[in-house]
Amino acid sequence: MTNSYVRENINTSRKRMEVACLDMLQFHWWDYSNPGYLDALKHLTDLKEEGKIKTLALTNFDTEHLHIILENKIPIVSNQVQHSVVDMRPQQRMAELCQLTGVKLMTYGTVMGGLLSEKFLDTNLSIPFAGPPLNTPSLQKYKRMVDAWGGWSLFQNLLQTMKKVASKHGVAIPTVAVRYILDQSSVAGSMVGVRLGLAEHIKDTNAVFSLNLDEEDLNSITEASKKGRDLMKVIGDCGDEYRA
Known part of the structure; x- marks a missing residue:
């Protein structure tokens, strides 16, 4: 990965955005066997020191390679990683390294494309047309995560637990799902997707900031989450699902 190639692409981004400095550059790399990611990041660091990038971040790097970097x-x-009450992998090796180094976690998949919501509570997807359709790539992806974690029946148990917590606080399940992850170690923020004109989640997302989960809430959700399989053992570390 040459310096000129990196500079050319960063300059293209700056020109398109009409800014002198990019606020954040999130970097992803598919193939760890190619060490070019270190060259690229060193060139990006030079650009940061020149004032063309304000901050450098990663997307879907595992703990080992974050440590190398x-x-x-x-x-x-x-480091932007998948993290939800079903996928607690970031709280294993990754969070410990983040605590030691000050790196923060930005999470996605926190409401699992909408699976963590009242819409899918008390549904049976094994019966054709009996439940809501899995009509987006995100829903299909996170349904596979549910299957790897423990299956739909166990997921219903988790949803019921989260619904009890949500009802206690007068909020919705997605609000509890996001708040629970924001309360985890080293998590600085969580991204909630929207479909403009279809699902914007403004009310539920705003409610996250005033929701305080007490010890009883946290313990009940954690207990329900731990009934599933350890996805670190099933899939691997953060981002490994994209490199299998």
């Missing part, structure tokens, strides 16, 4: 003095501020 930090050992090479690359100033990473965050």
